[in-house]
Amino acid sequence: MSELADKVQQDLVAAISNDDLVLPTLPEVALQIRKAAEDPEISVSALSKMIGRDTALSARLIKIVNSPLLRATQEVTDLHTAITRLGVNYSSNLAIGLVMEQIFHARSEVVEHKMRDVWRKSLEIAGVSYALCRRYTDLKPDQAALGGLVHQIGVLPILTYAEDHNELLADPVSLNHVIDKIHPVIGEKLLRVWDFPEKLVKVPGLYLDFERESERVDYVDLVQIASLYCHKNTDHPLARIDAFSVPAFKKLKIDAEHEAMRRDLEESRSMFY
Numbered sequence: 001m002s003e004l005a006d007k008v009q010q011d012l013v014a015a016i017s018n019d020d021l022v023l024p025t026l027p028e029v030a031l032q033i034r035k036a037a038e039d040p041e042i043s044v045s046a047l048s049k050m051i052g053r054d055t056a057l058s059a060r061l062i063k064i065v066n067s068p069l070l071r072a073t074q075e076v077t078d079l080h081t082a083i084t085r086l087g088v089n090y091s092s093n094l095a096i097g098l099v100m101e102q103i104f105h106a107r108s109e110v111v112e113h114k115m116r117d118v119w120r121k122s123l124e125i126a127g128v129s130y131a132l133c134r135r136y137t138d139l140k141p142d143q144a145a146l147g148g149l150v151h152q153i154g155v156l157p158i159l160t161y162a163e164d165h166n167e168l169l170a171d172p173v174s175l176n177h178v179i180d181k182i183h184p185v186i187g188e189k190l191l192r193v194w195d196f197p198e199k200l201v202k203v204p205g206l207y208l209d210f211e212r213e214s215e216r217v218d219y220v221d222l223v224q225i226a227s228l229y230c231h232k233n234t235d236h237p238l239a240r241i242d243a244f245s246v247p248a249f250k251k252l253k254i255d256a257e258h259e260a261m262r263r264d265l266e267e268s269r270s271m272f273y
Helices: 002-017 029-035 044-052 053-067 079-086 088-103 109-136 141-150 157-163 174-192 219-231 246-251 259-268
Strands: none
Touching: 002 157, 029 044, 029 053, 029 088, 044 053, 044 079, 044 088, 053 079, 053 088, 079 088, 088 141, 109 141, 109 157, 109 219, 109 259, 141 174, 141 219, 141 259, 157 174
16 A cells, blocks of 8 residues: 555544544435435325435436336326335435435536546446345345445545645545555545434445354345446456355345346346436
8 A cells, every 4th residue: 555545534533533534414405305204194295295306316216116117007207106116215225316416516626526436336236226125035125225235335525635635635545455455444424414214324334344254134235246247357456356255145135147137137136427
């Protein structure tokens, strides 16, 4: 590790320990949706009114309901029907995850570009996590998708830090090294600060542990396998890992030759775009 990467890593780890690191806040609309969804009496109309204030978000939810994995006989063209089809909790979780895009913004072009890349890959991994969850587990697909959307959320504070430290920004190798080393720790801390459920809080910190053995299939397993799937045939280090040897792969009992499953996974890559 370069001296710069080493120093930055020490600074960031110290800042995390002392609660000095500036962490992004959950977007206001996400907080409102979460609060609304916690009300067991919330109606579809009330939730659709709230989500409807964000036209881009409304369009995304309607598009998701019409995606190949969820498509019904009739095309859904309005938000109320989309939320009715998905259910209140389901819609809320997906909306909260998709609204995260609002915090993926930077002052410099270099960081903006990197944030866009992280977000695009997170959307892809969220879609595949969703499809794997539906096909191979009894877990909740909306939670699996949310896990995929936030598994790299710890990259954000590091990139924000880099914007204020030109020497790090000018050294992409060191920057990438720092990101790889500590985004899991920051991600876990961030999700805890945002009050996410424990089953998702642990996703950033564990999804890169490819020797991990858990008693039963969980959201970490799904995001892990989705990450490997979405990086295969690329020059990313994850492409070099043999998915077949990973405990999570065996635990999910994935039939890699299953044609319908392969089609599902390919289609799911773009379901959240």
